[in-house]
Amino acid sequence: MLRPRRAFIRSASLKLAAVYGLLFAASAVALVVFLWFTTTRVLDRQVEAAIRADAQGLSEQWVEGGVPALVLTIQERLAENVDDDAIYLLSDALQRRIAGNLEGWPAIVSEPSQIYELQVTRAGVRSQAAVLRYDLPGGFRLLVGRDVRGRVQLNRLLPGSLLYSAMLLLALAFVGALVMRNLFRRMVADVSSTAAAIARGDLGRRVPRRGRGDEFDAMAEAINTMLDRIGRLMDGVRQVSNSIAHDLRTPITRARTRLEDAATHAKTETELRAAIERAIADLDAVTNVFQALMRIAEIEAGSRRSAFADIDLGPLLADLAELYDALAEERDITLSVNVPDTLPVVGDRDLIQQAVANLLDNAIKFAPAGSTLRLTAQKLDDHIDISVIDQGPGIPEADRARATERFFRGEQARSTPGSGLGLALVQAVAQLHDGALVLADASPGLRATLSLRARALRMNTASSLPHGAETAAVPHPGL
Secondary structure, eight states, rough: OOOHHHHHHOOOHHHHHHHHHHHHOOOOOOOOOOHHHHHHHHHHHHHHHHHHHHHHHHHHHHHHHHHHHHHHHHHHHHHTTTTTOOEEEEEEOOOOOOSSSOOOOOOTOTTOOOOOEEEEEEEEEEEEEEEEEEEEEEGGGEEEEEOOOOHHHHHHHHHHHHHHHHHHHHHHHHHHHHHHHHHHHHHHHHHHHHHHHHHOOOOOOOOOSSSSSSHHHHHHHHHHHHHHHHHHHHHHHHHHHHHHHHHHHHHHHHHHHHHHHHHHHSSHHHHHHHHHHHHHHHHHHHHHHHHHHHHHHHHHHTGGGGGOEEEHHHHHHHHHHHHHHHHHTTTTTTTEEEESSSOOOOOOOHHHHHHHHHHHHHHHHHHHHHHEEEEEEEEEEEEEEEEEEHHHOOOOHHTTTTTTTTOOOGGGGGSSOOOOOOHHHHHHHHHHTTEEEEEEEEEEEEEEEEEBBBBBOOOOOSSOOOTTTTTGOOOOOOO
């Protein structure tokens, strides 16, 4: 178990908060530095533009009036310079000062049309200046510039301001990181406590929702939905386990009793063989139940989709009707068939055949003598409905929602043979084919409708087989 300090350092909430704080601080410092460089660059451009514009104006005065006009203009501009930041110097070919506010020509300024930044002395005061040399005819030279002490002072102040700003930003980043950490820890704590409670056996525990409608609430809702689904699945497993234990105990006990009785009391080989055959029949019933469960699980897993092909349900249903007509006749039941000649669908032929056989078997099992059983099929828009309608007792509305559960048997079905897996298999087949099983009241009786999605038919060997070519493989469901 980690020590508290090590657990704190390794916690995901601290790492998330640190990443948030670093990103916030880095982005804020980058923004301030960008503003700093942008501001100084704009000031430099403004100074350079003012100097070049001033030099251009003075050169025009030179063209119009020569040296006297230029000297007069320089004096006027110095007199009108309220900010006292203008710098002028007009010198002759021997670099003697003619006009301006500089004492002498700076030696560093040697190239024309190039901005120089240097220290100058004006009225006995040294300051930083940006100047431009402009050569005039006759060897005269003009120096135009601006005092940039303000920009220099700004550059000196900005680092300190940036330092204080960075400290403030780091403090804000730290506070924001703490807020993020607390939010993250609160959400993770809710999930962790819920998971721990479920691990202890409290399956009714759920992640609380804050009611803010944010991502945390969405995650809590998704986790709660998952837990509800898991709870339902566990309830189903328990019910199936209980049903298996209850329904299989009788045939297994009966088989054991018969074998034990035969071993004790059988006097002839014929009596012993008869007892063994009856025990085998009971064990076969148990095997059929497990095979049905495995088949349902296989269908629900979707592994049978690889066997999907274009099939025609018209001939398939006609073959099933012919097969079950004899069974219905034995029970004094009339089987009425209304099926189109062609019903194209894409699916697993064997599974659909098994599902419809289960519906017919259940209907014949519960239909009273002298009644009529109807098998109908029709294509509606993009799906095909296969209905089996009987005139038996039906299924009460309260039991229809559970009728497709494994091993569920209503009160009226408890006295009839079967294990309660027939409709569960039909439901699994319907879902595999993107369809549904709908149970409705037929007044009297039950209407069981298997709805399958229709597809365009590409005729192949599966649909071109003669009637009865595959029906012989249909087992008597009895589920």
